[in-house]
Amino acid sequence: MTRLLALVRRDAAMAWRSGGIWLPVAFLLLVAALFPFAVGPDAALLSRAGGGMLWIAALLASLLPVDRLIAPDRDSGVLDQLVLRGLSDEAIAIAKLIAHWLGFGPPLMLAVLPAAALLKLNGPTIITLELGLLIGTPALAALGLMVSALTASLRSSGALAGLLALPLAIPLLIFGAGSLDDQSGSALKLLAACALVLVGITPFAAGAAMRAGRE
Amino acid sequence: MSDARLTLSGVACVRGGRMLLTGIDLDLRAGDSVVLRGPNGTGKSSLIRAVAGLLPVYAGTVERHGAMALADEMLALDMQASLAGALAFWTKLDGQPDDQLHGAMAALRLASLADVPVRMLSTGQRKRAVLARVMASGAPIWLLDEPANGLDTLSLGLLDKVMARHLDQGGIILAASHQPLPLPRARDIDIGLYVPDAEADAA
Numbered sequence: 031m032t033r034l035l036a037l038v039r040r041d042a043a044m045a046w047r048s049g050g051i052w053l054p055v056a057f058l059l060l061v062a063a064l065f066p067f068a069v070g071p072d073a074a075l076l077s078r079a080g081g082g083m084l085w086i087a088a089l090l091a092s093l094l095p096v097d098r099l100i101a102p103d104r105d106s107g108v109l110d111q112l113v114l115r116g117l118s119d120e121a122i123a124i125a126k127l128i129a130h131w132l133g134f135g136p137p138l139m140l141a142v143l144p145a146a147a148l149l150k151l152n153g154p155t156i157i158t159l160e161l162g163l164l165i166g167t168p169a170l171a172a173l174g175l176m177v178s179a180l181t182a183s184l185r186s187s188g189a190l191a192g193l194l195a196l197p198l199a200i201p202l203l204i205f206g207a208g209s210l211d212d213q214s215g216s217a218l219k220l221l222a223a224c225a226l227v228l229v230g231i232t233p234f235a236a237g238a239a240m241r242a243g244r245e
Numbered sequence: 246m247s248d249a250r251l252t253l254s255g256v257a258c259v260r261g262g263r264m265l266l267t268g269i270d271l272d273l274r275a276g277d278s279v280v281l282r283g284p285n286g287t288g289k290s291s292l293i294r295a296v297a298g299l300l301p302v303y304a305g306t307v308e309r310h311g312a313m314a315l316a317d318e319m320l321a322l323d324m325q326a327s328l329a330g331a332l333a334f335w336t337k338l339d340g341q342p343d344d345q346l347h348g349a350m351a352a353l354r355l356a357s358l359a360d361v362p363v364r365m366l367s368t369g370q371r372k373r374a375v376l377a378r379v380m381a382s383g384a385p386i387w388l389l390d391e392p393a394n395g396l397d398t399l400s401l402g403l404l405d406k407v408m409a410r411h412l413d414q415g416g417i418i419l420a421a422s423h424q425p426l427p428l429p430r431a432r433d434i435d436i437g438l439y440v441p442d443a444e445a446d447a448a
Contacts, residue, residue: 033338040323040334047325107319114297114315115338244299245260 033117034125041129045095054091054134055141060133061087062145073150080149081159082207087145088138088163089199092170096195099130099178100240109240117236127168127175127232135167137229142242155210162206162221169225171201172232183243249311249417250274251296256305258291265291266436269305275385275415278408278428282421283436289421290317292436294389296419298354311417312339312384316375316392322363329359332378341383349380352410353403368395374404380407387411389420401427 045051050185065083066076103109112122146156177194181187201224209217253271257264265288271279281289294300296307297315322331329350336346350356353373359368366374372395379387386392394402405427408418420426 036334036338044323044325105319106324107317107321110297110299110319111315111321111335112315112318112338113299 034121037112037117037122037125038129038132041126042132045129045133048098051133051137053094055137057091057094058084058087058138058141058145060126061090062148065149077150077152077155080146080151081155081210082140083149084145084159085162085166085203085207087167088142088167089170089196089203091138091193092134092174093166093192095130095133096174096178096181096191099126099175100182100236101178101187104182104240104243110244113244119240120233121237122240123175123179123233127172127229130175131168131171133161135171138167139163150242158210158218162209162218165218165222165225166202166206169228170199172225172228173198173202176228176232176235176239179239179243182240194211198228248275249415251386251417251419252306252308253296256292256295256307256309256447257303258288258295258300258438259303260288260291260300261406264303267304269434269437271434272384273417273419276412278412278418278419278420278431280422280426280428280431280433281436282423282433284286284423287436287448289423290390293388293419293421297388300326309386311386312382313386313388314379314382314384315388315390317388317390318394319429320363320371320375322371322374322378323446324362324364326363327360328363328366328374329441331363332374332381335378336381339382339384341381345383346381349377352380352407353377355402369397369400372396373400376404376407377441380411385415386417389417389422391422392420393422393424393426 062084065080069075072077109122113119142159142163145154146159151159173195177191180194181191184190202221205217205221205224209221251271251273253269256269257267259265269292273279281292283289291300295302296314323334331348332346336343350359353376355373355377358370363374376392393401396404408428412418418428420428
């Protein structure tokens, strides 16, 4: 357990050091700033479409670091050394999942606040959006890690990872963006169900991919 | 450390659909060392990785008693971190005291490089850093893949001392090298010409 925490700390520190934390934030803010230019400064339209737009931005922001999650550690032998020390690939995947989420989930949720102001979202919508992101970002992190592990041994894996991850993110997008107009709260529950599945299977899927990629 | 043991019986390795090695039998106890020899591509590294558990063993069994440490061509140190910081990550993970790391760095003359980022190190310095990682791990079984590659004469002397001390303390060394290693008591196994003991007896 302490070894897992040490691994999480290392990965999170590496994300921090390489500027990985500001990248999703800047990305989200840029999208939020550009969106009014694209659709026009109509406040009613912006506040209606802005929440969904931020969900798409969050989804894309989660994919920014996918080529740095597994491949560098695989190529430098860090994964081999961890396995040699008796850590299972699944445990490594869990540590990397937590570190990846720490690297973009909380910063993204903070960045949503100024972005929501730019898009003229109202108070209740912001709260629902933040709640949805709290549930949804771990699932986005899981998705990113899974495709990162699957494509770690390929060249120019970033683009392929995006192509693999985006279709799998559709349910998250439907229920995440859907929760913004939904008063009953059922969309959030379905979002949580999707997130649970993704977070649940990712350690096994990513672990299996890492094991299969070892040569 | 003295109850460490590494036993291979009838080990075979397959890489890319090609049978590289068959019927490798080894029994290493505390203080034993084996050097795998042979030209490039004969499967020395594959055998080391199979013993480390990083490659599936096609046939036979590998039994390990005691922790293992692996030094291969991959650095496994964070390029951005300082040398001491990158090595300390592994010693912490291994639950070893800091003194162990200081001792290993001093033994391999890396103490003066402690604050240098790993990416600035030269080839030989990186190789020594990998050896320091192995040494600081406190593991009794050392798996060294071409440990002498890229080392100058002075560093070879350091490697010599470090390996001798490890064996004296009851460690085990399984090394693969195409150049001579200063392991006087080591059993040499020529992988290219390997004949299992039983067949050799029968012949």
